[in-house]
Amino acid sequence: MPTVTKEDLISFEKEIADIFKSGQLRAPVHLRAGREDELIRIFEEHNIGSDDYVFGFWDSHELALLKGVPRQELKDSIMRGNSIALCFPEYKILCSGIVGSLMGTAVGTAWSLKNLGKPGRVFLFCGDMSSETGIFHESVKYAYNYDLPVTFIVGDNGVSVMTDTREVWGCPDPWFQGTKYAEKIIYFRYANGFPHSGIGKLIKF
Numbered sequence: 331m332p333t334v335t336k337e338d339l340i341s342f343e344k345e346i347a348d349i350f351k352s353g354q355l356r357a358p359v360h361l362r363a364g365r366e367d368e369l370i371r372i373f374e375e376h377n378i379g380s381d382d383y384v385f386g387f388w389d390s391h392e393l394a395l396l397k398g399v400p401r402q403e404l405k406d407s408i409m410r411g412n413s414i415a416l417c418f419p420e421y422k423i424l425c426s427g428i429v430g431s432l433m434g435t436a437v438g439t440a441w442s443l444k445n446l447g448k449p450g451r452v453f454l455f456c457g458d459m460s461s462e463t464g465i466f467h468e469s470v471k472y473a474y475n476y477d478l479p480v481t482f483i484v485g486d487n488g489v490s491v492m493t494d495t496r497e498v499w500g501c502p503d504p505w506f507q508g509t510k511y512a513e514k515i516i517y518f519r520y521a522n523g524f525p526h527s528g529i530g531k532l533i534k535f
């Protein structure tokens with residue numbers, strides 16, 4: 331896997347932000363800043379490589395770069411309007427813009443890898459509100475009970491778009507904290523340097 335640095339991730343998001351600002355990109359983008367160290371650490375510590383599957387959601391530019399998608403190929407796909415649902419099967423990274431989707435797919439992929447004796451593991455990255463959904467709970471429960479090779483990574487930026495996730499659920503902590511399921515989950519907090527979507531300015535085409 332090519333080495334991707336923190337500076338690579340930051341400069342990529344900045345490049346896309348500038349393109350978006352110029353009005354050339356006529357599709358939604360979700361940019362992220364402030365979690366580069368955590369993402370790089372997770373990819374390194376878990377040695378995520380070409381046999382492994384990565385599932386992500388609307389905010390997956392950084393994941394694609396870390397999974398080995400070449401910068402230009404990623405940029406071309408974003409320019410074609412695919413930012414919120416990036417899919418590069420040849421690099422084993424698949425993303426969706428639908429909250430809660432892909433969690434069952436990730437577990438099914440892990441089930442197949444295990445039961446067909448194939449190499450590779452599955453890593454699913456999602457946000458704090460996504461990790462409070464029923465489908466996330468069911469997916470983690472199934473993966474834990476059948477000891478499937480899937481890890482769920484929750485990047486907690488405190489909000490679902492602009493809604494305070496913890497206030498919604500009436501609890502300062504994620505549901506899985508202190509449970510047996512936590513061993514299937516990597517959890518970290520970060521403050522997003524970008525708005526949830528776009529760049530916080532009205533863009534006129």
Ligand SMILES: Cc1ncc(C[n+]2csc(CCOP(=O)(O)OP(=O)(O)O)c2C)c(N)n1
Pocket residue numbers: 388389427428429430456457458459460461485487489490491495526
């Ligand atoms: C089924 C569905 N409902 C609503 C949305 C709109 N939506 C997109 S992202 C998002 C917030 C999700 O919050 P979180 O999981 O914390 O993600 P993050 O803040 O990390 O982007 C919502 C409600 C959607 N994409 N899909």
